[in-house]
Amino acid sequence: MFTVSNDANILRSRKELKSLFKNKSRLSEDHFKDLITSMLNKHDDQFHGLWQEGRTYHKGDVVYYQGALWEMQAETEICAHEDEAPGKGNQWKSLVKELEKKVNQLQHDLTELSKAFAEYQEQMKIRLHQFLRYITLLTLGLAITFVWLFIGSTHHIVTGTN
Known part of the structure; x- marks a missing residue:
């Protein structure tokens, strides 16, 4: 069953909102508050749809232009002209382009980290190979030393010399 929060700032997904209207359920005031709060309100959210030449825009207004919000x-209102279109002047800030730049930077950083990590892995493989070679040589040297000591001790015991 769908539970409703008293917090009016919680946004509900479409799936949650659709579930309210199933099985001839009776909706409460809180259900309608959730529905209204979760929807875009062009006036409250200052969303004006597609950018239109000749339309007056104010600070904080949001438009859709060439695939981006x-x-x-600008501090003062503008009557939009072609040379004032989003992306052509400093009156507009892209809400998507900055995110795209951040994503591109993260992808670049991730690629660089991946290369650095691959180099580090390769260096560690080389060092491990060298370490195993040194351990092998050390083990062989210790084995030769113990065999030499054992033979020498056995020789002294058998011959009875100091």
């Missing part, structure tokens, strides 16, 4: 940054 743009927010008006």
Whole structure:
């Protein structure tokens, strides 16, 4: 069953909202609050849809232009002209382009880290191979030393000399 929070700032997904309208359920005031809070309100959210030449925009207004959301940054209102379109001046800030830049930077950083990690792994393989070779040589040297000591001790015991 769907539970409703008293917090009006909680946004509900479409799936959650659709579940309210199943099985002839009776909806409460809180259900409608959740529905209203979870929806885009063009006035409250200052969303104006597609950018239109000749339309007046104010600071904080959000428009959709060339595949991205743009927010008006200018302190004074503008009557939009082609040379003031989002991305052509400093009146608009892209809400997606900055995210794209951050994602691209993260991808670049991840690629660099991946290369550095691959180099580190290769160096560790080489060092492990060298370490195993040294351990093998050390073990062989210790074995020769113990055999030499054993033979020498046995020789002294058998011959009775100091």
